[in-house]
Amino acid sequence: MVTRTAIQISKNIEDPIDPFIVIAGSLLHDIGKTTSHFANFHGLFGGSIAEEFLEGLEIENSTSERICRVVVRHTPTSSIPPETPEEKVVYDADTLDRLGLMGLLRGFIGKEGSMQEILEKYMTSRQLDYDKLNYEYSRELGMMGAQELEGFSAVIQKRLDDRMSSIEGIFEKEGLIGIGSSKKLKKKKK
Ligand SMILES: [Fe+2]
Numbered sequence: 001m002v003t004r005t006a007i008q009i010s011k012n013i014e015d016p017i018d019p020f021i022v023i024a025g026s027l028l029h030d031i032g033k034t035t036s037h038f039a040n041f042h043g044l045f046g047g048s049i050a051e052e053f054l055e056g057l058e059i060e061n062s063t064s065e066r067i068c069r070v071v072v073r074h075t076p077t078s079s080i081p082p083e084t085p086e087e088k089v090v091y092d093a094d095t096l097d098r099l100g101l102m103g104l105l106r107g108f109i110g111k112e113g114s115m116q117e118i119l120e121k122y123m124t125s126r127q128l129d130y131d132k133l134n135y136e137y138s139r140e141l142g143m144m145g146a147q148e149l150e151g152f153s154a155v156i157q158k159r160l161d162d163r164m165s166s167i168e169g170i171f172e173k174e175g176l177i178g179i180g181s182s183k184k185l186k187k188k189k190k
Pocket residue numbers: 029030042074075094
């Protein structure tokens with residue numbers, strides 16, 4: 001998905017792009033995710049793995065270095081922003097992947113907290129990620145994804161609201177109040 005989006009962005013921007021660097025970089029961009037222990041460093045870690053991976057292939061050292069730079073700089077967690085057009089393209093493609101529907105679904109996996117909290121956190125970080133996109137064309141793709149996502153998150157929100165009101169109804173019926181406004185449930189005074 002990231003590779004496909006990276007190719008799409010490459011075709012729609014004015015910056016000159018080396019397609020080999022973009023394709024190799026986007027295919028290898030998450031190679032550092034071999035263990036969750038390095039999740040926040042997977043770009044930096046991935047750069048070293050990619051370097052070893054490419055060693056011995058009949059490609060120029062400078063080409064290998066450019067691919068490794070793409071891997072390192074594809075994510076904000078590396079704290080090294082993308083500089084070359086190829087790095088910016090893969091960065092944007094990876095960000096757009098995170099901003100889409102699949103990104104939202106992945107956002108629910110293994111996260112602590114209520115569905116409501118996870119959804120709110122995701123929508124906030126989504127906006128921050130969107131603001132960091134490098135190309136106008138990427139922002140257009142992001143806007144299209146946002147419309148799809150808003151429909152889906154509205155469905156989730158409605159289900160959560162319905163569930164909450166039915167739970168509140170049960171507590172109300174049992175004479176318990178305070179759910180939602182307080183963690184502790186109290187018996188309603190008669
Ligand atoms: Fe990544």
